[in-house]
Amino acid sequence: MEISKQIGEIKTKNNIEVEDEKVESDLRNSALKIADEIGMSSEFCGRLLNILLTESVRLQNVQQNDNEQRQTHLSIFMKAKQLQAMGKNVIHLEVGEPDYLPPKNVKIALGRIYDLQQYHYTETRGIPKLRQAIAKKVGNGITDEQVIVTPGGRFAVFSAIVSLVKSGDEVIYIEPAWPAYRECADFIGAKTKILKTTLKEKWNPDLKRLEEMINNNTKMIILNYPNNPTGKILNDNAMQRIMDVAKDYSLYVLSDEVYSDYSFNRFKSILEYGYDKSIMISSFSKGHAMTGFRVGYGISNKKIIAKMSAIQAVALTSVAEPMQYSALAAIDDNSLNENVKMMRRRLGFVCDKLQKMSLPFVAPDGALYVYPQLREGMDDDTVLINKLLDLGVAIAPGSGFGESYKRFIRISACQTEEVLEKGLEVLSSTL
């Protein structure tokens, strides 16, 4: 550990990246060779090596340790909230929290909770009525026994990763990405492998590279389409190839589809591929504008749902019953269609403005965001973001979705066009 720290200091001083795939791969090969010689299971050997590598990388990241609070959309949101508490006006273009109202039925449901006494412990996996309604909504032959209701989509991600992945196992995800995947994997001590995508390649992942990243410690691939932050939707061909690879290596596939309501091009849920080891995650936060109700869900085979349910029982018994009934009241509401149309108009509006600023981007296929690149000569994301915050505009830094995306920012279209215009005006003049 002491040596690792020293290596970290030398690497920092000489501007060498801490992680080196080639070195790790060589190390892995020689360790596996020894394991083979002494009759040790190669899977166990790989896990053990990964635990050591992860600890070593943590120690070598001197800079990151010094400045642990990496800026993300959430940290900017918290900062913006503090500024507001101090009396400052802030335009929120950093957070994926729709400005429109939840369905009217939710108001009626809330008004009835007390008299109907809908405020008790429920089954850990959620009230049967809500699970049945969710099963019906997602279709594909899913039954209520394959559904777990969670406090937000985030807890579904958390419980899936934490219950299916062990310390030293490997998880692959595609960047740029919502930071939660890495956070959950780090929490359980898993090794994360990142498949980076680029604006140049229109955010399409290199699937040959994906397959090369898999070894016998890989346990899970995480997908998120429509993507946060890029708005990308993968085409059926690419999805099919990923599912084939997952089947070949018997990997879990966690598909975070919280933005699927906002699909402007054809989107095919992972459930349509009928793969047994897949976990689909969604929530009421985005489509129904119900972020603060904290109701999400996970869908998988019964065995996986039982594992996620066990974690949920340990951590929080059950989801607040009043919030489950609020979600039930919202599920069939048709205000959703209007929300989706409006969001599409707004994203178009943002794209037009960004084009006028000559910032390169890929027009989103879905979700709530545009993820433009900063041009040469402009500030890096966090410098720019802090300047903007001083001017009363909160925007998410690109590097919050992956270290290598310092030259990007994420703009959320969860405001009226009037507000968007004001915020983008400030962005344009600052740039």
Next chain:
Amino acid sequence: MEISKQIGEIKTKNNIEVEDEKVESDLRNSALKIADEIGMSSEFCGRLLNILLTESVRLQNVQQNDNEQRQTHLSIFMKAKQLQAMGKNVIHLEVGEPDYLPPKNVKIALGRIYDLQQYHYTETRGIPKLRQAIAKKVGNGITDEQVIVTPGGRFAVFSAIVSLVKSGDEVIYIEPAWPAYRECADFIGAKTKILKTTLKEKWNPDLKRLEEMINNNTKMIILNYPNNPTGKILNDNAMQRIMDVAKDYSLYVLSDEVYSDYSFNRFKSILEYGYDKSIMISSFSKGHAMTGFRVGYGISNKKIIAKMSAIQAVALTSVAEPMQYSALAAIDDNSLNENVKMMRRRLGFVCDKLQKMSLPFVAPDGALYVYPQLREGMDDDTVLINKLLDLGVAIAPGSGFGESYKRFIRISACQTEEVLEKGLEVLSSTL
């Protein structure tokens, strides 16, 4: 691992207990001696040994692995709910869920949520108003920065254990106990050491024994007074001795005080002892009859609250805002006093009935339960509980609170005297 399994089979066949403190202690001493000789940190050596011991114990528990679903108050509750869904009448004496209504102000708060738009992401640690109100309520100079609002007291327990204790660390708790403490410690791979108490000693822990259980891998002591399931409140003297020991060894003390509203004898919160490494946990579930709202809180120093908050951010972003405003509406309600008086009457009623059945018990100092012992010749708890469930009465098995309490049951007084009478009538005739 293979050898461990074989040892487990032999132990099971010969009725030998899996865990043997003497053997573990000898093993620990010899390992520490080797560590000393080769210049390895004794703390690291102890952790490593504990990880191996925990895995070995898990593998040796053949029987437990065969029959993983130990009956607890929660599993009986879930069974009872299923029976009800099938049309059967069940009297619930198994669960700590008050039958009376939450404060009337909560109804008003729920009715306003929609129009006041109180349904957004909040600060991870909770809305400032609620944290301020909680700080004011608990007194002892606590400020809102020392408060975190959690989805139920359970998540406060989970986040405290998971953020302060590492795999291989040791946690001491006192049995009989709510199973959550062990579940959370198991989840993170900590070794649990159990200080057992007995009816004969009026559920007083042997504090000399407590001190002997501490070694340099011990990180936390968990307390729960008024106790679930016994209703015991520790006297000031005993609490002071525990705090002194904790200070001497610099241990965290997690004090779960969710039943403190229901104290019929003098109860002193851990906050009154002014120990920096203490974490007090409480909730709105019991005192305000708001179980299904899932709002609890943790109180500690700022550094510990920041750690718990980091876990909460990873797992669930923030607690549902409508539930936080409901709790805020309840916090100053004076219906609490009436609830406490009523609960005391009911517990007295249960005690009278148990006396008539000649079941030994200690009259509770607080909480919602009586924990009587079964007499010789009677069935063990789970056999009895299943008979009762067939007859439409749900009661919690004693062994749900610790393996060695098969000769106990827990009766919850969260029903009217009329219902309690009916349920206890069935218990009496079955016995």
